[in-house]
Amino acid sequence: MEFSVNQIAQLLQGEVEGDGERLISGLGKIQEAKSNQLSFLSNPKYEQFIYSTQAGAVMVRKDFKPEKSIDTTLIKVEDPYASFTVLLEEYHKALTYSKIGVEEPSFLGENSTVGSDIYRGAFSYIGSNVVIGNNVKIYPNSHIGDNCKIGNNSIIYAGAKLYEGTQIGNNCIVHSGAVLGSDGFGFAPQEDGTYKAIPQMGHVVLEDNVSIGANTVIDCATFHGDATTIKEGTKLDNLIQIAHNVTIGKNTVIAAQTGISGSTEVGDNCIFAGQVGVVGHIKIANKTTLAAKAGISRSIKKEGEVLFGSPAYDIKQYLSSYAVFKTLPDINRRLRELEKKS
């Protein structure tokens, strides 16, 4: 595929400055792009590269004024990064829309229905009473248990596993090895020291536009009819643990290896860094930011806080204390000296 700079600018509603007839056949970073590639300048840190780039064209902000002469062609847009994302996405779609049809052997249980333009890879398993929408891709070796529902345009990658009754909305992505609907970790201690499993009979719900990373696990809710729920637009990274009966709000982003314990409610528009741990049965306010490795042991009621440490509290206060922590041997020594004097 090859497009002229003018064609691309038209698609992005951008304005061309320079040679609009140059032909572009790929995308690249501003430092590395070749003459048939398109790049973008968004972070001012990279502005220096626009004067030396080999890229055929570069997308820049509407108000960008070069300080020196420039060889490349400019496409002026509202938000160069967003425009770049749009192009990548279009390119990606062109590639992935090619997977359509059914590879054999694959398994489709009784009373299950699939929409149009489906891909079902070899060794994919779809149980009984499953309802799958249009343009869904079920990659090889993946498992969709009985009574599951999957909306339109969703992708289940190779080896992802959905237990019985999992419900997935439209435009969702479940990456390889992710497990949705495994038993919550509920065991009732008995008098003789053994544990009795509390049957876990609920399910998992992903609303629309949710993305689940590779090898992430989301346990089902305990009671029949209840759901562990990931709300609209929320994105979970890899190797995350979401325990039974948790609710994660809308447009929340959680980085890898974080764990949320049972029955906790996380708000909307939160950002959790990696390896965070959150105890069970608490509520976390909207727009809470948790720094890497934070350990949350109580409800967060005020919106917009940024927390660090374990147990976590305000990150600025934590780092002030941590700066003094580094000098503790010195503080100890100074205290002893004062004691001698007194």
Added chain:
Amino acid sequence: MEFSVNQIAQLLQGEVEGDGERLISGLGKIQEAKSNQLSFLSNPKYEQFIYSTQAGAVMVRKDFKPEKSIDTTLIKVEDPYASFTVLLEEYHKALTYSKIGVEEPSFLGENSTVGSDIYRGAFSYIGSNVVIGNNVKIYPNSHIGDNCKIGNNSIIYAGAKLYEGTQIGNNCIVHSGAVLGSDGFGFAPQEDGTYKAIPQMGHVVLEDNVSIGANTVIDCATFHGDATTIKEGTKLDNLIQIAHNVTIGKNTVIAAQTGISGSTEVGDNCIFAGQVGVVGHIKIANKTTLAAKAGISRSIKKEGEVLFGSPAYDIKQYLSSYAVFKTLPDINRRLRELEKKS
């Protein structure tokens, strides 16, 4: 399925107070249950709801005395929570016992034997010389390597993987994506800076009544004939790492994302919270409790301790120090003032 309150009370050896002819067809929480549902009251915190619940019947303690009038029917039992668990379990069994038979294509290697009332899902793989007991469920896309043994009534969920020689007792559950028997992480450093893999030739043993969470990994032991062992009644949550040659005692409960390093021995009746880390080659006494994110760097010899922090020590002492840690900038300031005065 529909039962009268009297029928349920009989099953639980409970005593009915109120209308015993009401019909029950499901279970629910006391705050939310409908008139055809059964609930329970165990935690006194929820006692208020018994005066307003819509539930058809509620299980309560034998000695429960209502303070106001009550609309619902009471079933008086020794332990309402335990009774609720029994009912859930019976209901669950009724559902899961329906999976029986062999879906094709599935793979059964040479010299392998399976007991009666088996479920083998499509695309499940059973290698050679495998021995599988009665009433075992091998879900789709799971992998049972050569020379494995699985006892009666055990469940291997979709996409779980057992390496060669894994031995699983009776009444065990292995959740989706769990891996048992992968190579221990053993590499001998060479003079040129490279590492040479130390062949890992042992296996993994799960004794009876063990439960393994989704995407948890248990490495095999190093030497042929040795085993990484999870003893009777122990429950592991999701995404846990158990390294080579570890032994976990009986009736120990370990929460998600915890890691136990090589050759460590964990005692009986321990409780580990999530994201705990334990170094290798140590022993942890029976009844040890580790709080979330604890880092254990030495053997724990005394039973019944509760530890926190990294390196971890007594949780109360840790939290006392942590309370002062929060004031360190203030302590630093006060110390300076004293120094000025002295």
Added chain:
Amino acid sequence: MEFSVNQIAQLLQGEVEGDGERLISGLGKIQEAKSNQLSFLSNPKYEQFIYSTQAGAVMVRKDFKPEKSIDTTLIKVEDPYASFTVLLEEYHKALTYSKIGVEEPSFLGENSTVGSDIYRGAFSYIGSNVVIGNNVKIYPNSHIGDNCKIGNNSIIYAGAKLYEGTQIGNNCIVHSGAVLGSDGFGFAPQEDGTYKAIPQMGHVVLEDNVSIGANTVIDCATFHGDATTIKEGTKLDNLIQIAHNVTIGKNTVIAAQTGISGSTEVGDNCIFAGQVGVVGHIKIANKTTLAAKAGISRSIKKEGEVLFGSPAYDIKQYLSSYAVFKTLPDINRRLRELEKKS
């Protein structure tokens, strides 16, 4: 298989002291080995056992001088541990080289080629345009996406998943449930609070002699043509997260449950313990050692440092401060007393 002590000594270029005609048919620990087994003495801590061992023969250092009489036969070698490793490896090869051939059903896409002496397990999936070398083992239920390359002598264990375009060198091992090439966690925040996925179009490269643990995840690079790269000889343990565009140097060893964030470059010959977290967009010098649970928030420029804590710094300094941390309630009390006096 049975060999005389003399035969084994010849293979290892060792010197026999004692009865060289004894027959050996297995390997064992010095404390437990039987008369037909071979053991080794490397760690002086175990020297006591050589005077009582039942082993038929024991490998010892060339300069080993017994202090008492010894019943077992000695094989004197440069490095007993290394010799033991060699024997284990040979034994292991003998066992694993038996897996050859194709089990059906298995899937091989269009235009894909496989070398000689291949094992392809049942329900293994190989996409289109895949190139696989000689003596490669693709275990059951594993997934090799389109356009992947796998070098000679590599092993892909049951249920491992390679996304499209993954490139694996010679002599690599990918354990069960590992995922290579899943989408990097890249989402562009939109003005309305939602996130737009940034298409992830790069791939993953494992150079030669790389080992990837069970359920570890390595995300693909963002841009088409770029790769998240694990260099020659590097070994990753289980449940590790490697984000998009990360590079890990040569002969680096990373323990379980560690996470490396996007675009970070880790040097050669590093050793990371378990549950370490590293932020994105930094560089870590060669020969850096990170202790368990360390949190790295800035580039490490000097080679050979050993770091602990979060944010991490020199481990000795950290532990000095931590020793004082434990006494903080006492320090607080002493400070108050001085204040009263002053």
